[in-house]
Structures are given as C-alpha cells and as structure tokens.
Amino acid sequence: MEPNNIRDGEGYWWHRGVESPGCVHAHSRVRSSGMLLWYAGVACWNKVDGRSSDAIGYEDNSSARSRCGYQSCAPSDPNALNVHLVPHSHDDVGWLKTVDQYYWGAETYIQRAGVQYILDSVVTALHENPDRRFIQVETAFFHKWWKEQSENRKELVRELVNSGRLEIINGAWSMNDEAAVHYQSIIDQFTLGLRTINDTLGECGRPKIGWQIDPFGHSREMASIFSQMGYDGLFFSRLDWREKNTRLFSNTPEMLWQGSPNLGDNSNLFTSILYNHYSAPSGYCFDILCTDAPIIDDVDSPEYNYQEKIEGFASFIRRQAQYYVTNNIIITMGDDFN
Numbered sequence: 001m002e003p004n005n006i007r008d009g010e011g012y013w014w015h016r017g018v019e020s021p022g023c024v025h026a027h028s029r030v031r032s033s034g035m036l037l038w039y040a041g042v043a044c045w046n047k048v049d050g051r052s053s054d055a056i057g058y059e060d061n062s063s064a065r066s067r068c069g070y071q072s073c074a075p076s077d078p079n080a081l082n083v084h085l086v087p088h089s090h091d092d093v094g095w096l097k098t099v100d101q102y103y104w105g106a107e108t109y110i111q112r113a114g115v116q117y118i119l120d121s122v123v124t125a126l127h128e129n130p131d132r133r134f135i136q137v138e139t140a141f142f143h144k145w146w147k148e149q150s151e152n153r154k155e156l157v158r159e160l161v162n163s164g165r166l167e168i169i170n171g172a173w174s175m176n177d178e179a180a181v182h183y184q185s186i187i188d189q190f191t192l193g194l195r196t197i198n199d200t201l202g203e204c205g206r207p208k209i210g211w212q213i214d215p216f217g218h219s220r221e222m223a224s225i226f227s228q229m230g231y232d233g234l235f236f237s238r239l240d241w242r243e244k245n246t247r248l249f250s251n252t253p254e255m256l257w258q259g260s261p262n263l264g265d266n267s268n269l270f271t272s273i274l275y276n277h278y279s280a281p282s283g284y285c286f287d288i289l290c291t292d293a294p295i296i297d298d299v300d301s302p303e304y305n306y307q308e309k310i311e312g313f314a315s316f317i318r319r320q321a322q323y324y325v326t327n328n329i330i331i332t333m334g335d336d337f338n
Ligand SMILES: [Zn+2]
Pocket: 090, 091, 092, 214
C-alpha cells in the first residue's frame, strides 16, 4: 500500500491526490476481459510546496481546488467497457420515520437508519483514502449534519468537494415527488437546497446531475426544470416494468428527453434509467444493514470466495452492459440508508 505523502530527492513533499493533466502515476484500474473497472477513480501525486509531512492534509492541498466536477473524473478508455462504480446512500427526507428520527437514528424499531452516522463514516473513509468517491444527494440531511461539525471538519469536507471526491448530486432539499407537486414547490425546494450548498461548499458543490432515483414516476416538466436549472443529465429508476423491459430490449434506457416543445433544444436533458434499481448488485452489499458475505481472499480459508465474487461481479456487468449502447455504464453501490 502506497503512503499518502512522500518526499522527493529535492525535499519537496508530494501528496496523493486526484488526477491532474500532468499526472504520471498509476491509475487504480483493473483490466479484465476488455472491461475497465474504476473502483474509485484515480490516484495521482500533487506537489505540495514548503510543507512538512505533518502539515500536509487534504485541508492544505490547494492544488486540488480547481479540479472538482468533470475534471476530477477518472479518465475513460474509448476501447473498453468503462464501469463506473458510484457509492451513494439513498436517504429519504421523511418516510417511515420523521426527518429528525432519520437524522439522529431514533426509533430504530421502525427502521434502522441514522443519517448522521452515514455522513460521519463517509467523510472519515474519504479522508483515509483519496481513491474513494461518494455522492451526496439530500441537502436537508447534509445541512443538519453540517451545523454540527467543527471548523476543521467543515474545511476537510470543502477540500473533499473541491477535489471531486465528494460530489453533490441533485442537491435539492429533498428528492421531490414529480406527480403531485406544483412546479413552484419544486423550484422552491431546489432553491433552498442549492442556496445552502452554495453558501457552505461554494462553486464546486454545484450539482450537475439530477438524481431522482426513488420518485414513483416522472414528469416531463421535471426534465424541463432540470434543464433550465443548468443540469447536464438525469438518472432515475422507477418506471413501469413494461416500459423498462421495452427500453432494455431495444437498447434505449438512455435518451435525450425533450422537456418542452416551447423551449426546444434548450430543454433537452440527457436521461439514463438505472439498470438495477439503485442497489448494489445482489451479493455485493457490504453495509452493516446487509448480510452479503465479504470478499474473502485468503486462500487458506475454507471461506475463500475471491474468484467466485469476481466472476459474479463481472457477469453482472456483462449482463447490464448488453442493454446500453455506450461503453460507459453506472453501477450503483448503495441503497436505502446504507
Ligand atoms: Zn426513497
């Protein structure tokens, strides 16, 4: 395992950070039967001038500031199937429990769910390993968590966002319903969420992708609003099973949604339907709420399952990929309050 900070022969410290145009160090990728798996983006080394090893932390890695957004994406290979594993947590802003019960983790007899612990553990995990990535969606929960954090912790989160390792997706106060709400309410709750993100995280926190993965049905007006708000694309999950089947077998789970005939091309929105709801592939949920076996790579263990796990994952990827026409596919790694 490589260290996060090293010093070169001239006495400069280098910090293991994110991709940059001049980056020459190895990418964390695995080639397998023409597939390119990005476990968590790329790892490169950024020069950190004039600092001791103790002073080097993500807070000080100012060279990463301008590399949020698409700049921080792992480079893809046009000649391979690029598999993007996207760690996420779907945290309803009120469902079986109240918002505060969900946030604090109360009333566990109703549902084991505590969003504060998810955000705590995500930020710690991202801090420990710069290869890791995570997307944060619901700003109502992020706001409650942010208020509780120390200035040091807030600065760490800003650096994670500025370097693209923590990416805000959707970013509204909640993931709104699309059928019963009035468009004014949608705009209001997006305004509140996006304003909060902007006030706390700044420009790098601005979401570019819509993530309406759990509303039960989707409206054209929502696509138009996303487009008018400057979003570049949208993922959703729930649609009638017959339409999903039709789309999968006609290789059209991705489309350019024409949001409004009046606005024309200005309302177009690239839209992709998730293949596997928004869950991790069956057998590959390693959250505390799941019961899937971990990957056991000790050949001396009678529980050794490494080969089986790798082959199972690869076959899931191949199955999904046959339905999509591009060679970039998303694998969601997360679930409800996971
Ligand atoms: Zn939900």
